[in-house]
Amino acid sequence: MRGFKLPGGTLQICADRQELSRCLADRFTGLAREAAARRGRFTVALSGGSTPRSLYCLLAEPEYRDRIPWGRTHLFWGDERCVGHDSPESNYKMVRDCLLSRIDIPPENVHPLSGQETDPGRAALEYERSLRKFFGLSGSTPPCFDLILLGLGPDGHTASLFPGTAALSAGDRLVVANYVPRLDSQRITLTLPVLNQAAHVVFMVAGEDKSKILPLVLAADTAAYPAQLVRPAAGILEWYADEPAAGLLPVDKLSPADN
Secondary structure, rough: EEEEOOOOOEEEEEOOOHHHHHHHHHHHHHEEEEHHHHHHEEEEEEEEOOHHHHHHHHHHHHHHHOOHHHHHHEEEEEEOOOOOOOOOOOHHHHHHHHHHHHHOOHHHHHHOOOOOOOOOOHHHHHHHHHHHHHOOOOOOOOOOOOOOEEEOHHHOEEOEOOOOOHHHHHHOOOOOEEEEEOEEEEEEOOOOHHHHHEEEEEEEOOOHOOOHHHHHHHHOOOOOOOOOOOOOOOOOEEEEEEEOOOOOOOOOHHHHOOO
C-alpha cells in the first residue's frame, strides 16, 4: 500500500480489491474500538455498491467480527434506492445478506433507511426525524457520525448526490428525496451538511471504470463533481483506491504521506 497527502485529506493506494477491503476493514475496526471505548458507542453510515460489499463480507469474518464491539455499534445508511428491503436493488438487503445475517448485533442498533417506493419524500423526513432523535439534535445542527463510508460513481456522484440534482443545494435538510433524471428514478440520501459534519469520511474506490473520474475528483482546483463537495469541516477525509482505479493518477506529482 502506498500513501499520499492530498489537500484536506490523504490517499491510500492498495494493490487490488482484496488488499483494499482488508485495509478498510482494519480502519473500520480501529475506529469502532476507539469510539466505543471513548464515547460508549460507534456510529457509522454505510454505503451501497459493489466495493463496500467486499468490505462488509470481510467484516463478518471471525478475524474482524470478533474484534468489533457490535453491541455498541449503530449502523445507519447514507442512501437508498426507492425499493423494498427485499429487492435486489436495496442497499439494506446487500448489507443484511453480507453482514447483518452473520454477526451478533442488537436489532435496535440497526437503523435502515426505508425506500418507501410510493412516497420518497415522506421516507426522507422520517429518517431525518430518527437521526435528530438518536443524536439529540436541535435546530439545524447536523449529526456527527464517527464514520461515513462513501463510494464514487463514474460520473463523480457519491451517496445519491448526483451531478446537477436538487439534493446538492439542500443546505437545511439532513435527508432528502432526490430525483435523478439520468436514471429516471428517485433516491433518498444524506445531504452534504451531514457528510461534512462527520469525524471521519472514507471514500472507497475500486475498478478500472473509476480510473478516469478519480483524477478529476481529486483535482484541488475544481468543484465540478458532487464528491468534491465532501469536505469535512473538522473531520478527517481519507481516500482508499485499488491500483486499477488509481491507474491514471499522477502519483509522481503527489506528496508521499508521512510514515
